[in-house]
Amino acid sequence: MLSSGEYAAKLKTACVGTLLLVAGFAAVSCGGEGNTAGASGEVTVVYEDDTIKPKDRHAVEVVRKSGVLEQTADWVNKSVDLPHDLVVKVTGKVPPGVTDAVTQPDGRTVFVPPAFLTQIQETLRDVVKTVKRPALVPEAQFNADDLTSLSTQFIFGHEMGHALQRQLLLANLGLEEDAADGFASFYTVNQVGPGPTLAAAILFDEIARREGKLTLEGFASDHPVTQQRVFTFLCYLEGSDPKTFYGPMVDAGYLPKTRAPLCPQAWAMLDYGWWTQLQPHFTEAFKEQGDKTQEKALDHLTAETKAFEKQLDKLRSEQ
């Protein structure tokens, strides 16, 4: 079975604390040529089939057929001018020590190892047999393959967050890993829907269970602890549309009532934050739409902050 601590520890770094690990490999080839002045960097997704072992072919096919990596790449290509190309490689040929999805320090290459996709798929295969389907996840989607592609979309959103931060040199006021998770939520909630968040929450919840008792090393990670990430994923989704999600997420017990009142404003802040960070880098074609969306996000944040202020005395006195 798949419950050994070693296995859990491997999967745990899923979203991906390997920056430190790979930071020393300056000689690693980064794919993609630098662009001439004025040219825009392009995101491309490459499947290096001859490096994929037979045991990993199924999980890779699931992800490839779903098109989730390409969908994210297309959105970035449409909306953001990158200074350099970004190559996303689904490949068995990875830098030393890489076992999960990683972004190179210059933000120009993302590696997605096939064995990592297989681990996700196998974990989710167990989950669908042992965990009751949350009402928000459609029955037709509650299977290992669909949950694999959806959670991979969220994880790739996290890597895309790293790539954007590094290529665009975005100012970062907190942990980079938090910002990368934030981009995954920002992108998927706005552009895809609830599926990737829910699948990632299901996957990470299982990973957290397999990790078991937290160690000092776990607390010292550059990522928040896994179970905390699950609640933050859920909080942003709930906060993006409480009318739709409060019942099936908070009343149903997936997101605690203590956290839920903070989520609409937290989402509004994240949404405004990312639109504002990306705004100077919008493509010509996206600029008008992007500027309007950023303005709307500010109005929404202002309204949510006022609404939150009104409830604050009540919330504090209930604690």
Ligand SMILES: [Zn+2]
């Ligand atoms: Zn990361």
